[in-house]
Amino acid sequence: MARVTVEDCIDKVENRFELVLLAGHRARLLSSGAPLTIDRDRDKNPVVALREIADETITPDDLKEQLIHSLQKYVEVDEPEAETVPLLSSSPAAAAVAPQSSGDDGDVQFDRMSEEDLLRGLENLAPPTETEEEGD
Secondary structure, eight states: HHHHHHHTTTTTTTOHHHHHHHHHHHHHHHTTTTOSSOOOTTOOOOHHHHHHHHHSSSSSHHOOOOHHHHHOOOOOOOOOOOOOEEEEOHHHHHHHOOEEEEEOOEEEEOOOOHHHHHHHHHOOOOOOOOOOTTTT
């Protein structure tokens, strides 16, 4: 590779290993059709990527963000809050958190449940009965 170009990039990206990752990512973007920010001058994509970093036509922080995004398999999506699930039990502990309608404005309000009430309610829950599968 062009030694002068690498030495020009070191003051933009201090870590040489990070520079290789960023320049490689940019070179792959160029080969997939990303627009050039400098003249090519018959240089190959890795050299063009290094020259773009050295000339600061593309910032290393933007490249790093793009690289991280391209490597993510699961992208966090902000989802709306889950709706309130109706209660299944009619025990006194469950009644402590039952919604109470205020009537005039239609808002739903909830009472607080203490930890002790929660534990008592959990103790009253029965595990599901197991049924034997047919055909064994």
